[in-house]
Amino acid sequence: MSRKFSGVRSRLLAVFGVLALAGGAAACGSDSESGSSDAAEGGEITLAQTSQPDYLDPALSYTVNGWEPMWLVYTPLLTYAHEDGEAGAELIPGLAEDLPEVSEDGKTYTFQLRDGLKYSDGSDVVASDFEHTIKRVLALESGGAPFYQSIEGATEYLEGNNDDADISGIEADDKTGEIEITLTEPRADFQNIIAMNFAGLVPGDTPFKNLTEEPPPGVGPYTITESVPNREFVMERNPEFEALEIPDIPLGNVDKMTTSIVKNQAQQAQDVLSNELDYMQDPPPADIKPEVLQTVGPDGSEEQRYEEHVTSSTYYFFMNTQVAPFDDPLVREAVNYGIDKPALANLFAGELQPGCSFLPPGMPGYDEEFDTTGCPYGDPSEPPDIEKAQELIQEAGVEGESVTVYGNNDDPTDKVTEAYADMLNDIGLNAEVEILDGGVYFQTIGKQSEEAQTGFANWFQDFPHPLNFYFLVDGDTIQPTNNQNFGNVDDPEINDELDALALETDLESVADRWAALDELLIAPPNSYIAPYGHRKLATFFSDRMDFESAVFSPVYNNDYSTFALKEGE
Amino acid sequence: MARFVVRRLLAMIFVLFAVSVLTFTIFNVIPNGDPAVRMAGKQPTEEQIEQIRQTWSFDEPVTTQYVVTMKKLFSGDMISYTTQTDVVEEIVKGLPRTLSLSIGAAILWMAFGVGFGLLSAMKAGGVRDKLLTVIALIGVSMPVFWIGALFNYYLGFKLGIFPNGGYVPFTENPIDWAYHLILPWFALSILFIGVYSRVLRGNILDTINEDYVRTARAKGLSERTVLLKHVLRNSLIPIVTLWGLDFAVVIGGGAILTETVFDLQGVGQYAADSIGQLDQPPIIAVTMFGAFFVVIVNAIVDIGYAALDPRVRLGESAG
Numbered sequence: 001m002s003r004k005f006s007g008v009r010s011r012l013l014a015v016f017g018v019l020a021l022a023g024g025a026a027a028c029g030s031d032s033e034s035g036s037s038d039a040a041e042g043g044e045i046t047l048a049q050t051s052q053p054d055y056l057d058p059a060l061s062y063t064v065n066g067w068e069p070m071w072l073v074y075t076p077l078l079t080y081a082h083e084d085g086e087a088g089a090e091l092i093p094g095l096a097e098d099l100p101e102v103s104e105d106g107k108t109y110t111f112q113l114r115d116g117l118k119y120s121d122g123s124d125v126v127a128s129d130f131e132h133t134i135k136r137v138l139a140l141e142s143g144g145a146p147f148y149q150s151i152e153g154a155t156e157y158l159e160g161n162n163d164d165a166d167i168s169g170i171e172a173d174d175k176t177g178e179i180e181i182t183l184t185e186p187r188a189d190f191q192n193i194i195a196m197n198f199a200g201l202v203p204g205d206t207p208f209k210n211l212t213e214e215p216p217p218g219v220g221p222y223t224i225t226e227s228v229p230n231r232e233f234v235m236e237r238n239p240e241f242e243a244l245e246i247p248d249i250p251l252g253n254v255d256k257m258t259t260s261i262v263k264n265q266a267q268q269a270q271d272v273l274s275n276e277l278d279y280m281q282d283p284p285p286a287d288i289k290p291e292v293l294q295t296v297g298p299d300g301s302e303e304q305r306y307e308e309h310v311t312s313s314t315y316y317f318f319m320n321t322q323v324a325p326f327d328d329p330l331v332r333e334a335v336n337y338g339i340d341k342p343a344l345a346n347l348f349a350g351e352l353q354p355g356c357s358f359l360p361p362g363m364p365g366y367d368e369e370f371d372t373t374g375c376p377y378g379d380p381s382e383p384p385d386i387e388k389a390q391e392l393i394q395e396a397g398v399e400g401e402s403v404t405v406y407g408n409n410d411d412p413t414d415k416v417t418e419a420y421a422d423m424l425n426d427i428g429l430n431a432e433v434e435i436l437d438g439g440v441y442f443q444t445i446g447k448q449s450e451e452a453q454t455g456f457a458n459w460f461q462d463f464p465h466p467l468n469f470y471f472l473v474d475g476d477t478i479q480p481t482n483n484q485n486f487g488n489v490d491d492p493e494i495n496d497e498l499d500a501l502a503l504e505t506d507l508e509s510v511a512d513r514w515a516a517l518d519e520l521l522i523a524p525p526n527s528y529i530a531p532y533g534h535r536k537l538a539t540f541f542s543d544r545m546d547f548e549s550a551v552f553s554p555v556y557n558n559d560y561s562t563f564a565l566k567e568g569e
Numbered sequence: 570m571a572r573f574v575v576r577r578l579l580a581m582i583f584v585l586f587a588v589s590v591l592t593f594t595i596f597n598v599i600p601n602g603d604p605a606v607r608m609a610g611k612q613p614t615e616e617q618i619e620q621i622r623q624t625w626s627f628d629e630p631v632t633t634q635y636v637v638t639m640k641k642l643f644s645g646d647m648i649s650y651t652t653q654t655d656v657v658e659e660i661v662k663g664l665p666r667t668l669s670l671s672i673g674a675a676i677l678w679m680a681f682g683v684g685f686g687l688l689s690a691m692k693a694g695g696v697r698d699k700l701l702t703v704i705a706l707i708g709v710s711m712p713v714f715w716i717g718a719l720f721n722y723y724l725g726f727k728l729g730i731f732p733n734g735g736y737v738p739f740t741e742n743p744i745d746w747a748y749h750l751i752l753p754w755f756a757l758s759i760l761f762i763g764v765y766s767r768v769l770r771g772n773i774l775d776t777i778n779e780d781y782v783r784t785a786r787a788k789g790l791s792e793r794t795v796l797l798k799h800v801l802r803n804s805l806i807p808i809v810t811l812w813g814l815d816f817a818v819v820i821g822g823g824a825i826l827t828e829t830v831f832d833l834q835g836v837g838q839y840a841a842d843s844i845g846q847l848d849q850p851p852i853i854a855v856t857m858f859g860a861f862f863v864v865i866v867n868a869i870v871d872i873g874y875a876a877l878d879p880r881v882r883l884g885e886s887a888g
Contacts, residue, residue, distance in 0.1 A: 054651070055652075060653075141609070143613070149614070213654075230659060230662070231662070262735075264829070270721075270722075270733055273726075443607070
């Protein structure tokens with residue numbers, strides 16, 4: 001998914017992992033079955049997104065706008081618990097009876113499909129639908145295709161241009177419901193990949209084309225009954241779902257949810273305040289936020305309508321380790337000392353939690369102390385140590401050296417880039433800004449011939465596994481074009497540890513090693529990147545909604561299946 | 570006359586061709602604007618990008634790509650690179666909204682522009698004229714996005730007198746349709762009302778001392794008859810021409826800001842979104858759509874002039 005924040009433009013976009021703030025988690029509640037006494041069953045609500053979901057077809061969608069609603073429409077073999085905070089990052093069986101059996105070599109995964117599953121149109125779910133689902137992801141050239149190319153035969157299928165061909169690494173038995181997947185090599189995050197929305201099962205006769213206007217049937221508490229791109233889409237209860245009795249997947253509270261595409265965020269916020277709209281996906285824009293905060297009730301109160309959450313995201317500045325002056329570790333260290341993180345947070349209207357770690361909150365391996373008071377460059381909530389940074393620049397002998405800082409014209413990235421350039425000037429470099437269009441920014445800095453020295457970068461998780469962040473600094477991923485390792489970080493120690501951790505399927509047991517890797521990446525003497533915080537997102541409801549029922553998933557954001565009206569609404 | 574019409578139509582086709590070439594070229598020279606890479610998602614492989622290039626003909630020479638694009642446009646097969654939705658279908662979906670806005674606003678600015686212009690000219694130099702002059706200048710000075718935002722915030726959100734943006738189709742509920750469009754109509758027309766009233770005032774003052782007006786007065790006609798039948802009718806000719814062109818410009822993209830502020834999601838807003846995403850097919854299609862309206866109205870005006878005034882036709886021939 002795109003690194004852009006959808007509210008600002010919308011357009012390019014990101015799937016956010018979201019974590020309830022420690023203090024906010026309790027207020028937000030985790031009663032996924034709407035146990036709140038004020039919550040009503042049934043009713044209709046209206047929602048708004050700023051931009052049309054890229055697709056309403058599970059094979060193709062790769063944005064939060066698409067994933068947030070479709071999580072409840074297309075259930076994969078595995079999925080995530082409908083819980084707040086870290087509990088919501090737990091993988092649970094979806095359409096599979098249980099978590100898979102994994103072979104000793106880590107290459108073969110065996111799933112057993114639940115009995116009696118039916119799609120929303122009443123047709124039966126069979127094991128071979130899984131292969132068809134993956135074939136659609138590959139054949140439609142989906143943004144998700146690379147994830148499934150680790151399946152044996154997937155690349156050959158992709159290159160063969162024959163939709164009906166077989167993927168040799170997937171064996172499905174419709175009689176027994178067994179699905180066996182063989183990988184080309186072990187991959188520790190494969191279960192997370194199976195749990196991605198791309199792999200939400202669709203019937204075996206689903207056409208190989210974008211079905212956004214007529215979304216295919218799925219298995220989930222809701223079904224999409226109407227879809228008019230760029231206007232609205234409607235989700236209604238799936239009449240088949242309750243009888244399936246799939247544990248840990250809520251049935252949903254409201255009967256019907258109509259999501260309108262309203263491109264004016266201020267208008268959305270005003271409509272939520274006046275109860276014309278029940279929920280807006282993006283946070284209220286900065287100019288109307290004070291009015292929102294004055295109107296919504298205090299945290300924990302009956303009147304509460306607003307809460308901010310820290311997402312599983314990291315904002316950082318890349319520094320090209322192959323280009324002077326950032327090929328000198330002292331310069332990178334100086335930059336880390338010189339970044340004014342609280343000032344940058346202000347540019348996000350406070351919707352950025354200053355931080356120091358690459359791994360975001362909620363991710364296995366995240367070290368809260370390292371991200372806050374234990375940051376080697378000082379507490380991120382405090383002003384920077386400019387003097388120390390200046391000393392390091394002088395020690396490196398690069399005082400006054402010209403640096404071009406790359407950024408794009410999305411709000412507030414442009415302002416962040418300008419501020420970063422000012423900070424580099426403050427520590428003794430001679431920085432100037434190069435602002436590119438948001439649509440071409442990452443392509444440009446990902447082209448080696450551009451030799452981009454330093455600039456803006458960010459990442460929102462696709463799934464809660466550290467590998468989904470660390471490929472950004474893996475030396476093995478460096479390529480001439482479309483390079484995601486913008487700083488060309490290529491440290492043998494990091495690369496080797498990543499190779500080893502990529503084989504470890506039990507994340508909890510290696511969480512310390514991930515934390516150590518984060519320190520190796522960020523702390524002196526390497527200082528390969530300069531993180532400055534984690535983005536926040538909001539839950540903002542009308543007065544009609546029961547705030548206590550709502551769950552904020554760390555993977556999919558606001559969990560629509562827990563949305564409920566107050567009694568009497 | 571037939572020759573003149575044919576020549577005008579050929580010129581129109583040439584202009585549309587030039588617009589399409591320019592738009593296509595601009596998009597293709599934008600640095601790093603490789604649509605295949607943008608379509609390939611966040612972590613694309615080189616193979617995947619190559620496959621997209623082949624599927625969408627991005628690996629063909631630019632001239633071939635242009636021809637393919639135009640073929641797709643005129644056959645209705647043009648697909649957005651970003652959303653892969655049918656571009657022509659999106660324009661057709663947005664057109665009723667854009668037309669609803671434009672037609673209503675055009676009627677308003679013509680009616681108020683003429684009314685204010687007439688009232689101003691009737692007592693030129695008087696208090697009413699001065700007051701209307703100030704009002705017209707304020708109208709001309711207020712950008713539509715600002716006045717639109719003010720309307721929305723105070724009349725829509727704060728006072729709740731009007732809807733806070735949005736659109737209801739005429740076929741669904743005509744009253745709601747008009748109710749949702751009142752603020753956008755006024756926001757869009759205020760600028761034009763100011764301009765038209767000033768232009769008309771000037772025209773009337775120029776005409777009012779013409780010989781034929783003096784003759785009409787000498788014949789004993791009432792001042793009201795002189796003003797309405799002789800002065801206003803002649804003064805309106807350039808205004809009507811201007812109105813036709815402005816109307817075409819508004820439909821062809823001039824309403825972008827109004828549509829965006831009031832979230833009407835017409836063709837203009839579709840254009841604005843597509844530009845934000847550097848999404849070439851809708852940009853080309855909407856540009857062509859806009860150019861078509863401007864050029865066709867221009868051609869109609871020229872042909873109408875030629876029919877009314879033989880000197881125009883002769884002038885063209887001589888040229």
